Structures are given as C-alpha cells and as structure tokens.
Amino acid sequence: MSKLNQIRSDATLVADQYGAMDATESIVIEMAEDTLCLVAALDAVLELHNSDGQRWVGFPRADRQERYCTHCNKAAPCPTIAAVISELEDPRG
C-alpha cells in the first residue's frame, strides 16, 4: 500500500509539474502576443503624434523655426510623445 501511495504521489507530482509547465508556456505566449498588441498600439500613437510640422515662431517677430506635432499642434515633442518617452526611459522598468 505504501508503494502504491508513493507511485500515486510521484505520478501526481509529475502530472502537476507538466500541467504547470503548460500553463506557464501558455501564459508566456499570451504575454508575448499581448506585448505585440501593445507595441502596435504604441506605434499608432507615435505615428499620429509626430514632429513632421515645421513653423516660424518668436515674438514680436517670428525669427526661428520649430518642429511641431501635426496632430495636436504643439511643439515637438508634444506632451503625448514626451509622456511615452518618459515611461519608456523610466528606470523602474
């Protein structure tokens, strides 16, 4: 009886580990897929909030040029891009 319990225990342990490995692999794959979706979403934001605009600025005479975001019409990098850059460069990760 003791041997049977040992075999059952060993088999259960292996089965549980195998199940855990499958679950971990699934989670890793899902996380990678989710990460790719987030990267694509971020790419769309970065494309929308660009620094493609160029205009003359200054007062009382516009005597210098600046680049600006053609989406939100603010000087580049616009607040949206600045926030993205700040988060990506955050040492917390």
Ligand SMILES: [Zn+2]
């Ligand atoms: Zn913008």
